[in-house]
Amino acid sequence: MLDSERLVKTFVELVKIDSVTFDEKKVADYLIDKLKKLGADVRVDSAGEKVGSNTGNVIACLPGDTSAPAILFDSHIDTVEPGVGIKPKVEGGIIRSGGKTILGADDKAGVAAILELLRSLSEQAFPRGDVEVVFTIAEEKGLLGSKNLDLAQFKAGLAYVLDGEGPVGRITLKAPSQDSIKALFKGKAAHAGVCPERGVNAIQAAARAISEMKLGRIDEETTANIGIIRGGLAPNIVPEESFIEGEARSHSPKKLRVQTEHMCQCLSRAGESTGARVDIEVERSFDGFSLDEGAEIVEFATTAMRKVGLRPKFVVSGGGSEANIFNKGGIPAVNLSVGARDVHSTREWITVADLEALVKVLIEMVRMMGSRS
Numbered sequence: 453m454l455d456s457e458r459l460v461k462t463f464v465e466l467v468k469i470d471s472v473t474f475d476e477k478k479v480a481d482y483l484i485d486k487l488k489k490l491g492a493d494v495r496v497d498s499a500g501e502k503v504g505s506n507t508g509n510v511i512a513c514l515p516g517d518t519s520a521p522a523i524l525f526d527s528h529i530d531t532v533e534p535g536v537g538i539k540p541k542v543e544g545g546i547i548r549s550g551g552k553t554i555l556g557a558d559d560k561a562g563v564a565a566i567l568e569l570l571r572s573l574s575e576q577a578f579p580r581g582d583v584e585v586v587f588t589i590a591e592e593k594g595l596l597g598s599k600n601l602d603l604a605q606f607k608a609g610l611a612y613v614l615d616g617e618g619p620v621g622r623i624t625l626k627a628p629s630q631d632s633i634k635a636l637f638k639g640k641a642a643h644a645g646v647c648p649e650r651g652v653n654a655i656q657a658a659a660r661a662i663s664e665m666k667l668g669r670i671d672e673e674t675t676a677n678i679g680i681i682r683g684g685l686a687p688n689i690v691p692e693e694s695f696i697e698g699e700a701r702s703h704s705p706k707k708l709r710v711q712t713e714h715m716c717q718c719l720s721r722a723g724e725s726t727g728a729r730v731d732i733e734v735e736r737s738f739d740g741f742s743l744d745e746g747a748e749i750v751e752f753a754t755t756a757m758r759k760v761g762l763r764p765k766f767v768v769s770g771g772g773s774e775a776n777i778f779n780k781g782g783i784p785a786v787n788l789s790v791g792a793r794d795v796h797s798t799r800e801w802i803t804v805a806d807l808e809a810l811v812k813v814l815i816e817m818v819r820m821m822g823s824r825s
């Protein structure tokens with residue numbers, strides 16, 4: 453049975469453990485301890501060494517007692533900044549940070565819900581298959597933990613990522629693909645007052661490229677941004693180098709290709725017209741996915757939600773999540789909202805009711821999966 457007091461206590465404990473990206477070991481150790489006490493098989497993979505984190509992904513399996521199919525739940529344990537010294541306050545059914553930091557409900561709400569699920573399963577007997585869980589690292593820095601997760605180790609044929617913003621009941625059916633675009637302009641340094649004609653201004657080259665780019669909302673499926681610009685040493689030096697970094701996203705692979713090519717062309721042309729050399733690096737950050745409302749993984753979740761009195765709502769995301777990684781790797785996955793609001797800000801909050809609702813949905817999903825053979 454769901455124990456609301458224990459759930460809130462766990463959530464509060466979890467957000468109080470600092471776990472900014474690449475420094476997730478303390479929370480990983482906390483989870484390993486709790487998981488072992490519950491009788492789960494626990495392991496930590498080597499993703500941490502690959503991405504520069506002080507722990508790997510924590511993977512566990514709570515063995516079932518039937519041959520019913522396994523089910524997989526995933527949440528990430530890293531947080532964005534400012535995420536050190538979080539002082540959660542529970543008041544009137546709402547949990548907020550002290551105001552100086554984020555709350556970390558993204559994604560400790562998912563983590564707390566999974567722990568409460570496993571605890572209630574160990575107390576409450578109904579036939580079920582294996583429950584697999586994974587707590588990933590470095591999600592906030594580009595899904596790095598899940599990108600280095602070996603998906604072949606899982607038995608489950610369906611994965612539920614618990615990391616969506618907004619009220620519990622929301623299901624993300626579509627997420628875009630994203631390209632990362634980096635460009636380094638190399639001009640020529642010269643004294644700005646004595647012989648500027650001998651220089652090639654790398655900042656001007658970058659500025660020309662950006663001013664030619666279509667950015668922002670390109671169409672209803674596509675967005676683009678330049679988010680970083682760096683360069684120059686002093687006002688009296690024609691800058692030799694400048695660096696810019698941006699991204700393009702689209703739900704349509706073709707439109708993404710067109711947008712990325714357009715941005716690359718602007719970069720090349722600006723190099724040619726200013727005499728600067730430009731090195732461009734394009735990388736696929738993640739591949740999108742699109743599921744329809746009738747897909748098995750979606751129907752399974754909506755049925756569980758209705759059974760616990762929630763009204764499912766489908767959303768299209770403009771961002772990537774670990775569901776993108778699971779889908780790409782051949783395990784159908786959707787992202788379920790965990791109740792976190794105003795995430796990535798010091799205003800972040802969540803309701804106790806949403807935390808409870810999430811656990812109820814998870815228990816129901818395990819129960820339903822247990823009745824399959």
Ligand SMILES: [Zn+2]
Nearest residue numbers: 528558559615
């Ligand atoms: Zn998140």
